[in-house]
Amino acid sequence: MINAKNISVDHSSICEGFLQTLLEVLRPKQAYPLHEPEFTSNELKYITETIESGWVSSAGKFVENFEKHLADYTGAKKAVAMVNGTAALQIGLLLAGVRPQDEVVVPAFSFVATANSVAHCGAIPNFVDISSHSLGIDVPRLRAYLNSNIEKTSYGAKNKYSGRRLGAIVPMHTFGHPMDIEELLTVASDFGVPVVEDAAESLGSFRNGQHTGTFGLCGAISFNGNKIITTGAGGALLFNDEHLAQRAKHITTTAKTPHRWRFFHDEVAWNYRMPNINAALGVAQLEILEGLVQKKRLLAKKYQEAFKSNKNFDWFDEANGNRSNFWLNAVMLREQDENLRDELLDYANNINVGVRPAWTLLNKLPMYSNCPSDDLTVSKTVEISLINLPSSPQIMNENTANA
Numbered sequence: 001m002i003n004a005k006n007i008s009v010d011h012s013s014i015c016e017g018f019l020q021t022l023l024e025v026l027r028p029k030q031a032y033p034l035h036e037p038e039f040t041s042n043e044l045k046y047i048t049e050t051i052e053s054g055w056v057s058s059a060g061k062f063v064e065n066f067e068k069h070l071a072d073y074t075g076a077k078k079a080v081a082m083v084n085g086t087a088a089l090q091i092g093l094l095l096a097g098v099r100p101q102d103e104v105v106v107p108a109f110s111f112v113a114t115a116n117s118v119a120h121c122g123a124i125p126n127f128v129d130i131s132s133h134s135l136g137i138d139v140p141r142l143r144a145y146l147n148s149n150i151e152k153t154s155y156g157a158k159n160k161y162s163g164r165r166l167g168a169i170v171p172m173h174t175f176g177h178p179m180d181i182e183e184l185l186t187v188a189s190d191f192g193v194p195v196v197e198d199a200a201e202s203l204g205s206f207r208n209g210q211h212t213g214t215f216g217l218c219g220a221i222s223f224n225g226n227k228i229i230t231t232g233a234g235g236a237l238l239f240n241d242e243h244l245a246q247r248a249k250h251i252t253t254t255a256k257t258p259h260r261w262r263f264f265h266d267e268v269a270w271n272y273r274m275p276n277i278n279a280a281l282g283v284a285q286l287e288i289l290e291g292l293v294q295k296k297r298l299l300a301k302k303y304q305e306a307f308k309s310n311k312n313f314d315w316f317d318e319a320n321g322n323r324s325n326f327w328l329n330a331v332m333l334r335e336q337d338e339n340l341r342d343e344l345l346d347y348a349n350n351i352n353v354g355v356r357p358a359w360t361l362l363n364k365l366p367m368y369s370n371c372p373s374d375d376l377t378v379s380k381t382v383e384i385s386l387i388n389l390p391s392s393p394q395i396m397n398e399n400t401a402n403a
């Protein structure tokens with residue numbers, strides 16, 4: 001069953017030990033995908049309702065319901081649903097005032113959508129390093145980067161070297177773990193730069209009792225199929241400012257002025273609305289969200305206990321003050337060796353254990369290789385040592401679930 005022919009002796013014992021540790025936690029099963037959705041709520045019922053009523057697309061009650069329940073859960077004043085998380089992030093940046101030829105600070109360690117949403121605004125990402133304790137932007141290093149690169153002018157913060165305006169900072173809450181957002185807000189306000197949170201992975205995650213994505217000007221959530229809950233594809237922006245939320249709604253729904261039958265649009269806008277049939281799925285998923293968070297936190301605890309006795313890996317835990325959704329569990333290989341990491345990934349995936357490496361750093365992707373960047377020492381270390389573990393709540397061994 002296990003093809004060990006390409007694995008060196010010492011590496012093979014690390015690989016086998018890794019699998020052993022995982023199997024202490026996982027329910028006996030054929031395959032363990034990295035993350036699977038769970039549909040144990042009213043998903044079919046609500047979707048059927050949209051089909052029976054004919055309202056599957058751009059009108060119907062589920063979008064409004066979804067936005068209301070999402071705002072209630074997160075404590076945001078308003079939530080505006082959109083077609084996906086990338087689109088939500090792009091709209092958030094536009095509302096923050098980001099314009100073509102601006103620069104936007106993002107972590108080098110993130111999913112490509114964080115940088116793409118900046119590029120979709122015609123702006124240029126600046127890559128900064130992450131902290132090993134949060135996996136989000138390292139705030140003291142960010143301050144040092146801004147101190148040496150940014151000067152304040154009458155039209156805002158400006159990059160001394162490129163001459164371009166700094167339009168926004170986009171912190172990301174990696175794998176659901178809230179980053180040091182309060183400290184980041186202080187730095188951003190010292191430089192007069194708005195903050196748009198990439199909270200795509202962190203629905204259900206709170207920092208000191210406040211939901212991620214509600215600290216900055218606005219925060220983007222994703223409901224892609226691999227996220228903690230899904231609408232098939234979908235996203236949303238969270239707002240504390242009702243007026244800004246109305247703007248978001250207007251420009252993501254073709255800027256049509258309200259009228260019973262007239263087609264009048266008062267500006268160039270986007271068709272980024274979430275279809276009603278997707279929102280129906282979302283309303284059902286929100287009903288079980290808190291239960292999913294609890295199960296994922298329990299799975300994380302089981303992994304943490306199991307990895308205590310495996311000396312080749314460090315478990316990645318949440319920081320003080322955080323209630324993480326533990327969207328994706330992660331361990332760090334102590335021996336920082338890319339070949340070992342790749343052997344481990346091959347070994348596990350060959351037997352259908354869905355472990356994954358970290359993202360390739362964004363500054364290494366061809367379209368972003370010429371963007372301004374700070375020293376990325378921590379990001380580089382995390383890139384070669386981090387491994388994500390299968391993280392669907394359903395995969396937990398029932399015998400250990402209540403232990």
Ligand SMILES: *Cc1c(COP(=O)(O)O)cnc(C)c1O
Pocket residue numbers: 084085086087110111113114172198200201222223224234235
């Ligand atoms: C998933 C994700 C997004 C974008 O979400 P989509 O809905 O897939 O467009 C953005 N940023 C991060 C960090 C993500 O993980």
